[in-house]
Amino acid sequence: MILLPCPHCGKRNSNEFSYLGESAPRPTETGDAKLWRAYLYTKENPAGWTRETWLHSGGCGKAFLAERHSVTNEVRATWLPGRKEPDTTTEAGS
Amino acid sequence: MRQRGATRRRPQRYSAFGLLRHGLRHDDWPRVWRTSELDRRYDVVIVGAGVHGLAAAYYLASKHGISKVAVLDKGYVGGGGSGRNTAILRSNYLTPEGVRFYERSMELYRNLAVDLNFNVMFAQRGHLTLAHTDASLRTMVWRAEVNKLQGVNSEVVSPEEVKRLVPFMDVSNHARYPILGALYHPPGGIIRHDAVNWGYARAANALGVEIHQNTEVTGITVRDGRVQGVTTPRGEIAAPIVLNCTAGWASLVAGMAGVKLPIITHPLQAAVTEPVKVFLGAVVVSGSLHVYVSQTDRGELVFGASTDPYASYSMRGSLEFTEELASHVLELMPSIGRMRVLRQWAGLCDMTPDFSPVMGTTPVEGFLVDVGWGTYGFKAGPAAGEAMAELVATGRTPELISAFGLARFEQGRLVGERGAASVGH
Numbered sequence: 001m002i003l004l005p006c007p008h009c010g011k012r013n014s015n016e017f018s019y020l021g022e023s024a025p026r027p028t029e030t031g032d033a034k035l036w037r038a039y040l041y042t043k044e045n046p047a048g049w050t051r052e053t054w055l056h057s058g059g060c061g062k063a064f065l066a067e068r069h070s071v072t073n074e075v076r077a078t079w080l081p082g083r084k085e086p087d088t089t090t091e092a093g094s
Numbered sequence: 095m096r097q098r099g100a101t102r103r104r105p106q107r108y109s110a111f112g113l114l115r116h117g118l119r120h121d122d123w124p125r126v127w128r129t130s131e132l133d134r135r136y137d138v139v140i141v142g143a144g145v146h147g148l149a150a151a152y153y154l155a156s157k158h159g160i161s162k163v164a165v166l167d168k169g170y171v172g173g174g175g176s177g178r179n180t181a182i183l184r185s186n187y188l189t190p191e192g193v194r195f196y197e198r199s200m201e202l203y204r205n206l207a208v209d210l211n212f213n214v215m216f217a218q219r220g221h222l223t224l225a226h227t228d229a230s231l232r233t234m235v236w237r238a239e240v241n242k243l244q245g246v247n248s249e250v251v252s253p254e255e256v257k258r259l260v261p262f263m264d265v266s267n268h269a270r271y272p273i274l275g276a277l278y279h280p281p282g283g284i285i286r287h288d289a290v291n292w293g294y295a296r297a298a299n300a301l302g303v304e305i306h307q308n309t310e311v312t313g314i315t316v317r318d319g320r321v322q323g324v325t326t327p328r329g330e331i332a333a334p335i336v337l338n339c340t341a342g343w344a345s346l347v348a349g350m351a352g353v354k355l356p357i358i359t360h361p362l363q364a365a366v367t368e369p370v371k372v373f374l375g376a377v378v379v380s381g382s383l384h385v386y387v388s389q390t391d392r393g394e395l396v397f398g399a400s401t402d403p404y405a406s407y408s409m410r411g412s413l414e415f416t417e418e419l420a421s422h423v424l425e426l427m428p429s430i431g432r433m434r435v436l437r438q439w440a441g442l443c444d445m446t447p448d449f450s451p452v453m454g455t456t457p458v459e460g461f462l463v464d465v466g467w468g469t470y471g472f473k474a475g476p477a478a479g480e481a482m483a484e485l486v487a488t489g490r491t492p493e494l495i496s497a498f499g500l501a502r503f504e505q506g507r508l509v510g511e512r513g514a515a516s517v518g519h
Contacts, residue, residue, distance in 0.1 A: 014403075014404065015414060018403075019403055019404035019405070021358070021405070022358075022405070033506065034504060037503060037504055038504070040447070041356035041447050041503040042354045042355070042356050042503070043345065043354075043355070043356060043357060043358050044345070044354075045345035045357055045358055045359055045405065046345075046346075047343075047346055047407045050405075052405075070359075070405060070406050070407050070408075071406075071407045071408060072408065073406055073408050
């Protein structure tokens, strides 16, 4: 069980949210099928800190970004897209 | 004199007579497999001593005569998904590729006890997948037709037939999710998963394969696009072929060779009740209720659920899971309300976008993968091991697994198997 701090509603149980997966930059508009497939299918899937998108589907309905540790499920930051990113250093694989 | 078993090349054969003699003599059983020093060089290094890695090693040695093989594991034999699954076997999948593949695995499982000289306790008790909606009934008719075309015994049955097979099931239309029908797969059943792991380990070891537990692979050396070997805390190992069979950890091991995979690791939780007298014959699965139930030979009810809804490497159980599971099981079988749950656990599933595995070669020459099994890995073990052994020995991808290559994601040729998932994921 994870307590996830929605930037809009505050701390809520994770079953109020929909997990939308790790966030990765989209290919540019001119990107070919190969790039799009890599974007859609290939995942980093790290055992450590990861940036992902969550949707508060059972709450305010807002999508937001979160930085979560995939081994301990600790969440150290959440923020709305487009807003200033919190100051955390991502250590891949730690 | 008592040490004889440990130094002998072939392990003692198990038989009813041997068991009786041993019981009367009261001496120690010899170790089931030998431990050995880690060598500097092997023909094949297999990462992961679960059913996939051990089966691949066994078929390499038994069918292709390649026995200079090391199976490395960061933990112990069968400590990952191979010892954490709910031990259900079936071949009633949705795509022809999937059905053919899992049917080959069932064929190998049926003869496994004799092949390995190890009692794997395979019980073909029948497998029922319940339909609670028109949509799932339609998918089941589809699955039954695909199965029959591939020669797999599978048919859609009525709620009355379900009641006949599992008498205490609530098939009335007063239930919250009334049962509209079921996909019945008589050859499906359960097996003792630990015995499968140990049986393969023992048989492979008897043919010269080395099994190194507590030997974590921490790096994979690649030079000019070719794999050179692996690094472990016990030293460097040179090998022209490295096979990744690490399921939930597959992305991390592939990352060491610079290969990216289309895999997300999700935990899947399961639970077991206290043992009671045998009352449940068939394996019962309900997609809409996200639950599958079977009873072991010891009498415990084993429950499995869908994967946790977010990616994680955490293997801790959660209260949400137990609550949800209990409410769903009681929908189906109100009469077991007084049974107590003994324990719950989680295993890691390597989920792919199309719910089909990733088997075969990678852009790094000599680095092979047998991963992406998601929630189907255990039942696939023997067929996957056999196919990967053939790929290693001949250098050609066997027809049976040609649809499951890593390149399919780049080419957009996915093999959609989601409709055959036991429960919604």
